[in-house]
Amino acid sequence: MRTTVGWRADGPATTLRKASLRRRDLRPGDIAVRVDHCGVCHTDLHAVRAPREAGASVVPGHEFTGVVTETGAGVTRFAAGDPVAVGNIVDACGTCAMCRAGQENFCHEFPTLTYGGTDRHDGSATLGAYSREYVVRDRFAYPLPAGLDPAAAAPLLCAGVTVWEPLSALGVGPGTRVAVAGLGGLGHLAVKLAVALGAETTVITRSAGKAGDARRLGAHDVLISSDPDRTAGSRDRFDVVIDTVSAPHDLAPYLRLVAMDGTLSLVGHLGQVTLQAMDLLVGRKKLSSAGSGGRPGTAALLDFCAAHGVTADVEVLPSARVNEALDRLERNDVRYRFVLDLSDLS
Ligand SMILES: NC(=O)c1ccc[n+]([C@@H]2O[C@H](COP(=O)([O-])OP(=O)(O)OC[C@H]3O[C@@H](n4cnc5c(N)ncnc54)[C@H](OP(=O)(O)O)[C@@H]3O)[C@@H](O)[C@H]2O)c1
Ligand SMILES: [Zn+2]
Ligand SMILES: [Zn+2]
Numbered sequence: 626m627r628t629t630v631g632w633r634a635d636g637p638a639t640t641l642r643k644a645s646l647r648r649r650d651l652r653p654g655d656i657a658v659r660v661d662h663c664g665v666c667h668t669d670l671h672a673v674r675a676p677r678e679a680g681a682s683v684v685p686g687h688e689f690t691g692v693v694t695e696t697g698a699g700v701t702r703f704a705a706g707d708p709v710a711v712g713n714i715v716d717a718c719g720t721c722a723m724c725r726a727g728q729e730n731f732c733h734e735f736p737t738l739t740y741g742g743t744d745r746h747d748g749s750a751t752l753g754a755y756s757r758e759y760v761v762r763d764r765f766a767y768p769l770p771a772g773l774d775p776a777a778a779a780p781l782l783c784a785g786v787t788v789w790e791p792l793s794a795l796g797v798g799p800g801t802r803v804a805v806a807g808l809g810g811l812g813h814l815a816v817k818l819a820v821a822l823g824a825e826t827t828v829i830t831r832s833a834g835k836a837g838d839a840r841r842l843g844a845h846d847v848l849i850s851s852d853p854d855r856t857a858g859s860r861d862r863f864d865v866v867i868d869t870v871s872a873p874h875d876l877a878p879y880l881r882l883v884a885m886d887g888t889l890s891l892v893g894h895l896g897q898v899t900l901q902a903m904d905l906l907v908g909r910k911k912l913s914s915a916g917s918g919g920r921p922g923t924a925a926l927l928d929f930c931a932a933h934g935v936t937a938d939v940e941v942l943p944s945a946r947v948n949e950a951l952d953r954l955e956r957n958d959v960r961y962r963f964v965l966d967l968s969d970l971s
């Protein structure tokens with residue numbers, strides 16, 4: 626085993642403390658990555674704040690960039706010194722229909738998550754990238770395209786790919802009318818990507834103060850969700866609504882905005898939802914969801930972002946300020962993604 630340093634919440638604690646962490650020795654197909662930047666996803670906040678048994682712990686972090694420091698004997702895709710990016714999946718069975726289709730995120734054996742998962746080979750619990758080093762199977766690391774800022778690119782690996790996959794699967798492009806609900810980490814990347822794909826893009830936010838930012842990000846229109854006149858006037862207006870809202874909420878107001886045969890893609894709060902079938906029936910509307918991405922989709926996203934200059938709007942903080950980042954994320958005080966600089970753990 627090798628050791629590194631990271632940020633961990635132990636037992637019932639709802640904040641992170643610096644801790645020494647163990648990483649596995651490299652298997653033939655593994656690479657070791659020096660983690661330079663890791664985004665702070667709302668899922669990390671859910672994970673840190675979730676009730677935990679005494680003795681259980683979590684090291685969050687599942688969208689990161691860094692540099693390869695070592696390669697296993699069988700690795701040919703990477704060499705020491707290569708810049709890489711890793712997202713929220715670090716392994717999958719590789720043989721099921723989903724894996725064969727390049728949708729490892731839907732692996733029938735469930736993909737191994739970057740943290741809070743169980744390693745397929747040794748059964749250990751995976752520890753996330755709020756740490757200085759990560760050991761990962763090379764298939765689940767991606768070359769970081771030249772020209773993408775490593776700090777601003779880190780959020781592409783979870784927030785970005787999570788909204789990219791539904792945008793691609795739903796055929797968003799020129800002429801598509803897209804709305805993005807919730808202007809946070811996922812939402813602001815959904816706006817940038819939809820705009821770059823050529824879609825007519827609208828932001829739906831409960832925060833009137835974000836309207837200017839929404840336009841700066843490229844949105845053509847902004848709906849303040851508390852304004853009943855504007856939302857009523859937008860009934861049946863959008864072919865695709867990407868819902869990134871992080872809290873439980875009623876889907877009816879969002880379904881009302883979906884055009885006939887259009888789709889509401891729920892990628893934010895992933896829990897039980899209630900809805901009236903009539904809200905789908907009237908207009909033959911579709912309800913869908915998505916999460917993370919497969920290997921081909923993730924690689925395609927990185928290529929697209931390199932070609933179109935798309936990265937996240939980030940506030941970079943030394944990792945020692947991670948608890949402050951989580952507190953501010955909880956208060957919706959982020960424009961639009963915190964990224965931890967892990968170099969203070971050296
Ligand atoms: N599907 C997946 O695989 C996947 C991947 C990553 C994250 N997630 C989940 O996606 C959600 C968003 O993550 P994120 O990192 O983008 O979070 P975030 O940066 O906190 O953004 C969430 C946004 O939702 C809106 N919002 C929050 N509470 C709300 C409420 N009570 N009512 C209405 N709007 C509200 C806010 O936007 P406005 O201020 O504009 O209203 C907020 O900025 C989280 O639940 C996260 O766990 C899912
Ligand atoms: Zn995430
Ligand atoms: Zn599989």
